[in-house]
Amino acid sequence: MNQEIAESAVQLDCAVRNFSVLLSSTPRGARLARLLATEQLRTWGLPLEAPGHVVAELAANAVTHGRVPGRDFRLMLYVVADTLRIEVTDTRCERLPQLRQPTSGSESGRGLVLVDALADRWGVREDRFPRKTVWAELRCSEPEPVPTGSGGEGDPHPKNSGEK
Incomplete structure (x- = not known):
């Protein structure tokens, strides 16, 4: 049975938000994790895709x-300042994940490669036996736009500005 464990907002210098849910270790539970996370991120007004x-x-x-x-x-999802931390905890600590490059013919083994590409940082924490937590952190704010020099609005050196 799915059970929402906690959701709270705390006021500090910045808002700290968290969401936690316990899910069945089944393919349905994995699909539900993504759906619930996406809906929570939407509620918080954060990016959804990555x-x-x-x-x-x-x-x-x-x-x-x-x-x-x-x-x-x-x-578990945590947001502190502009960082989203995603944690998934399971009950098999003897099998720690490792980033490996999959062979061209393999049908699996690309998940952590994708996590590594999308996350700013990620890792594994061994918890109280028999648990492990795999976590990833992503920046929530968009980087500042870089001037292109194309003369667009906001460009500090617009073309044809009349300045010499």
């Missing part, structure tokens, strides 16, 4: 490699 892919990969790994019958996995 975090949605990261959640999907980490949840799929928890279900595929961290599954113990009868035990659930936990999805």
Whole structure:
């Protein structure tokens, strides 16, 4: 059974938001993790695409490699300042994930490559036996636009400005 564990907003110098849910270690639970995360991110007004892919990969790994019958996995989302932290905790700590380059013919093994490409940083934390947490952090704010020199609005050196 899916159970929402906690959702709160705390006022500090910046807003700290978090969301946590316990999900069944099944393909359905992994799909639900992405759907719930996407909806929570939408509620917070945050980007959806990259975090949605990261959640999907980490949840799929928890279900595929961290599954113990009868035990659930936990999805946690934290936002502090402009950083989103995604954590997925499962109950198989003897199998720690490692980033490997898949062979061209392999049908799996690309999940962490995708996480590595989308996240600003990621890692694994061994928790109290028998758990492990795989986490990823993504910056939520868009980088400042870089002037292109094309004369567009906001360009500090517009072409044909009449200045000599």
